Amino acid sequence: MKQEIIQRLTEIVGQDNVYTSLEDLYCYSYDASFVKSNKKDLAGIAVYPGNAEETAKILKLANEEKIPVIPRGAGTNVSGGTISVGDSIILVLKRMNKILELDRKNLIAVVEPGVVTGYLQSEVERLGLFYPPDPASLAVSTIGGNVAECAGGPRGVKYGVTRDYVLGLEVVLASGEVINTGGKTIKNVTGYDMTKLFTGSEGTLGVITKIILKLIPKPEAKNTMLAVFSELEQASEAVSEIIAKGVVPATLELLDNIYIRNIEEYAKVGLPTDAEAVLLIEVDGDRQILAKQIDKIEEICKQSGAIQIRIAQTPAEAEELWRARRSAFPAVSRVRPTIIGEDVTVPRSNIPAMVKQIRAIAAKYKVIIAVLGHAGDGNLHATILTDETDREEWSRVEKAIDELFIAAVKLDGTLSGEHGIGRVKSKFITLQTGEAGLEIQRRIKQVLDPNNILNPGVMFGK
Amino acid sequence: MKQTLASWEKEVIRCIRCGACQSVCPVFKELQAEASVARGRVMLIRAVINKDSDLTDGFREKMSLCLMCKACVANCPSGVKVDKVVEAARAEIVRKQGLPFLKRLIFRFVLKNRWVFNFAMRMGSAFQGLVFRKGPHGQGMLPRMPLGLDRRRLLAPLAPQSFRSQYPEVVKVEDAKKRVAFFTGCMINYIYTDTGRAVVNVLKRNGIEVVIPALQNCCGAPVRINGDYESARDMARANINVFLREQVDTVVVACGTCGLTLKEEYAELLADDPVYAEKAKKLGAKVQDITEVLVSLDGFRDKIQDEFQDKLLDGTQGKGLPFNTELSRPKSPASIGGGRQRAVKSSMDSTNIQRGLNPPLNEVSFKVTYHDPCHLVRGLKVKEQPRQIIRSIPGVEFVEMAKPDTCCGSGGSFSLYHYNISAKINDHKIEDIKQTGAEVLVTGCSACRMHIADGLSRQHAGVKVMHTVQLLEMAYEVDR
Secondary structure, rough: OOHHHHHHHHHHOOHHHHEOOHHHOOOEEOOOOOOOOOOHHHOOEEEEEOHHHHHHHHHHHHHHHOOOOOEEOOOOOOOOOOOOOOOOEEEEOOOOOOOHHHHOOEEEEEOOOOOHHHHHHHHHHHHOOOOOOOOOOOOOHHHHHHHHHHHOOOOHHHHOHHHEEEEEEEEEEOOOOOOEOOOOOOOOOOOOOOHHOOOOOOOOEEEEEEEEEOEEEOOEEEEEEEOOOOOHHOOOOOHHHHHHHOOOEEEEEEEEEHHHHHHHHOOOOOOOOOOOOEEEEEEEEEEEHHHHHHHHHHHHHHHHOOEEEEEOOOHHHHHHHHHHHHOHHHHHOOOOOOOEEEEOOOOOOHHHHHHHHHHHHHHHHHOEEEEEEEHOEEEEEEEEEOOOOOOOHHHHHHHHHHHHHHHHHOOOEEOOOOOOOOOOOHHHHHHHHHHHHHHHHHHHHHHHHOOOOEEEOOOOOO | OOOOHHHHHHOOOOOOOHHHHOOOHHHHHHHHOOHHHHHHHHHHHHHHHOOOOOOOHHHHHHHOOOOOOHHHHOOOOOOOOOOHHHHHHHHHHHHHHHHHHHHHHHHHHHHHOHHHHHHHHHHHHHHHHHHHEEOHHHHHHEEEOOOOOOOOOEEOOOOOOOOOHHOOEEEEOOOOOOOEEEEOOHHHHHOHHHHHHHHHHHHHHHEEEEEEEOOOOOOOHHHHHHHHHHHHHHHHHHHHHHHHHOOOOOOEEEEHHHHHHHHHHHHHHOOOOOHHHHHHHHHOOOOOEEEHHHHHHOOOHHHHHHHHHHHHHHHOOOOOOOOHHHOOOOOOOOHHHHHHHHHHHHHOHHHHHHOOOOOOOOEEEEEEEOOOOHHHHHOOOOOOHHHHHHHHHOOOEEEOOOOOOOOOOOOHHHHOOOHHOOOOHHHHHHHHHHHHHOOOOEEHHHHHHHHHHHHHOOOOOOEEEEEEHHHHHHHOOOOO
16 A cells, blocks of 8 residues: 555544554454455555544545445454455444444434444343344444344344344445435335445445444343254244244244254253254243243144253253353364354245255265254354365365355245355355346445445455 | 474364454453454464464564463354464464573573572562662552663562572471472562462461472463473473472462463473373372362351351242252251351361361451452363352452453563553453452452552552452451
8 A cells, every 4th residue: 555545544543543564454354254365465554433534534535546445343244244355445443332322212222333232232231122133243243244234143033133223324435425314213214215225235335434223122031942853844844833823932043963963962951962953942022921922832842743842940941051052153163173154044934945955965065064043034054064274175165155055045045144245155146136136236336336445346246 | 282383273273263252352452453352363373374474573563462361262162272372373483583682581591490580589679679669558669760661560579588488398287187289489489478378377277288399490381471382391390390299189379370380281381291291290180279279178168158058948038049059958067057157256276277167267357359360260260269268258248340350461471561551451450349349359369469459559549459368367367
C-alpha cells in the first residue's frame, strides 16, 4: 500500500488504530472458514474506526483510490467472508462496541456493530428481555457480523434468525454516504425493504454502523429432554410430528451415529452407541405449559419408536443432557485434526434423504462425514473430519463438499442455511439463484458499489 | 519435549480458527488486534512452520505477548495446547538466535547456579534501599531510578535473610504422622519468606515433619517459558536429584507455577532423556500444592458441606437442595449439635492437633476474597481446596469475586517486559477485588501476590494480600 494512503488512513483513525506489520496483517488472511488467502494476498493495512464518521472517511478514500475494503468483526464467519484480498484495507468494526439504547417500552435495542452478541444477550436478559438468535460463536462474534451474515443458531426453529430481529440499520455506502434504513417501528412499508437487503449482504453492499433490533420478552422457564432412536427415519418422523401437533420446541438438535459413538467414548454420557439418532429437545415458555409440552413430545417420541427417553427433572439434569451436545465438537476433534462444518439445509421432511446422500457421498470419496443438525429447521451440519496436510485426502474432501451442495439443492434445499456464501461457495451460487437471479443481484451490487471495492470476490466470485 | 517447532505441526493444524479464544484472552481484551490472541499466535507459528514467514522481530514480539495463563487452552473446543506451542516457538527463537544478553546472564549464570543466586540475592537484600524507595502504606518498594523496569512498578523487597537460611533442613515434630519435603521456589525463598514460614508452621501444627532440602534450586519455569530449554533441563535434573533423595511421599509446593513445573513440565522436558524421563515422572507423582495436602488430612471438613448437612438434619432447609452430592455422608460426631465453632476455642491444646486439621483454632474476622492463580487452577487443577480452607476458618466472611480465575496480568517476566498491558489487565482484577469489599485478598502464588499488591497500591486500595496458608497461620496464632 502506498505510504500516502497509510498516512491518510492513520490521520482518520489515529496511530493506535492501524496495523501494518507483516505479522499483524498475516492474521487477517484467515477467518473461521477453511479458506485462507495466500501470502501474496496480505492486506496493506488493518484499520479500526471508532465511529460512522471515520468509517465514511475511510470508504470515501478507498472508493476514490479504488482500494478493496474488507469489513470484519470478530472474524468468526465460516464462509471466507472476511479475509484479505491483496493490497486491501481490513476494516475492523470492533471498537464500535457500545449498546446505545435498551428501550423496554418499545422492546428495542440500538447497538453499534462491534457489540459482542453474547454480551448483548446478557445485558438484554437483565431487563427480562430476550434477543434469541444464538450462533455457536456468540461468545465472541459481533452483532454487526451476525447481521451481515444473517446468522442463525439452534433456536431458529422457534425464533427464526437474525433477519427476523433487524428493524433498521445505519449503513455507510461505498461512496462514503451514510443512509438509514427501516426504523424503530414494527410496521414500516415506506420504500423498499432495504434493511432486509443489507442483512445477509456479507459486506458487499455497505458497512453497517448502527443496528436497531427487535427484542421479545424473555421466556419464563425451559426444560430439556433427550430421545434416542435406532433409526434416523424415526427421529425425523418424530420431529415432523412434534411440529405438526403444534408444539414448537426452542431447539431440536439431531446427532447421528458418528457423533453418538464419539461423544459416548469421549464424555460417557450414557448413549447407546448403536443408535442411529439422538434428538436433544428444549422447550421454553410459561412454567405451567412446559410439563404439558414435554408430555406431548414424550408421547410422540414413543410412538415414533424412541428406545430411550430422558427428561431433566432439575437444572442440573438438564445441564447433564446438554453435556452430550456440548461434547460433540471436542469429541470428534480427537478423530482427525481438521474439521470442516458445512451447513446445507433442506426442508425438514427431506432430512432422512439428505442424510442418506451424505452417507453415500462419504462412502464414495472415502471421507468421514458426521452429521449434527438443527433438525427442527432442516439445517444440517455435515462435519467433515480430515487432515488438511494430507493433500490427496484433501482433494477428495473438496469433491465431496461439491457434491453435498448439489445434493442439497436437488432436495429443494439451500447451499447455506446460516453460514453464508462468502468466498467458499460462490461458484455454486447459480445452482440456486439461476443465471438471471444472480445477474439481478450483480446489478444491485453495481448500483451500490460501482467500483466493486466492498468485499470483492464474496458471493459473485472473481 | 518435542525438539523442533516443526514437530508441533500436528498440534497447530488442530486449531480450527473458530476464534473462541477471543472471549478469554486477557491480552486480546486489551489490544484487540487479531495477532494478539491465541488463534493469531497459532497461525503465525504455522506460517513459520510452513516457511511462509520467518523468526522476525515482529514474530518474536507477538510470541512474547502471551501470559501463558492457559485460559485459551481451557476454552478451546479442540483443546489445542496453545501455551506449549508458544513455548516451542520461543524455544525455536532461542535455538536459532540465542538469548539476549541480560536473559542469558540471568538464566544461565544466576538462576542455574544456586550459590550465585544466593550471593546476588544477599547483596540485593543489603543494597536494595539504594535503588528502591518504600511504597505507599509501607507495602513494597518502588524503583528510585530507571532500571529497565517501569518506575511505577511496585516490587516486594528482598527479605533480609532468605527463607531456607532461617530453617534447618529438617523441621522436626514429635510423633510425626507424616513427612513431606518442601519445594520453596525462589519468590518464597528470597522475597515472601512469610509464606514459607506459614507453610512450615501450619504443617507442624498438623503433626507433619517438613524437610527443606538445602540444595534445591529455581524450578526453571521462567527459563523454560522464555524458551531456554537447555538450562531448564539442567535445572530439572538438579531438582529431581535433590528431591528423589529424600524419604518422602509428598513434595509440597506453595506456588502454582513451581508446582506445575515439577509435577508435569519436568516429565515433558525430559521425555527423551534415558535416565531422567522416569525419574521426572516419579517426582511428578509426589507433587502437591499445600492446600491439597491440608484438605486431604484426616479430620479436615469443609465448613459449607457441614452447614448444609446441619440444615438438612434440622429440617430447616431440606427443600430445593441438590441431591446425590456428598451431603448424604454420615454426620461426624464433632459437629453434632451445631457446636463446632463454639468448640473451636477449647481445642487449643496441642493434643487435638494430631486429629489433623481440625477447624482452625481461633477466629479471624476478615472479609476475604480469593484469586485463582492460572497455573494453580488450570495447571494443577486446584480450585476448591483453598476455598475450603478459607471457609473453614471461623470468623472469615468469604466473598467470591467476579471471574476469580482470570489472569492477574503478571505472567512472571511478562509484567517486566510489557508493564503497560500487564497493568491494564491487572486493573480489571483490582476492580473485581474492590467490588467484593474484601479486606484481604488471598491467593496461592507469589507472582500473583506481588502483581496484585502492585495494582492495589497503584489504585490506593487498602486491601491486604496474602497466601492461603498465611490466613490459616493467623487463625492458629492469633491471641497467642
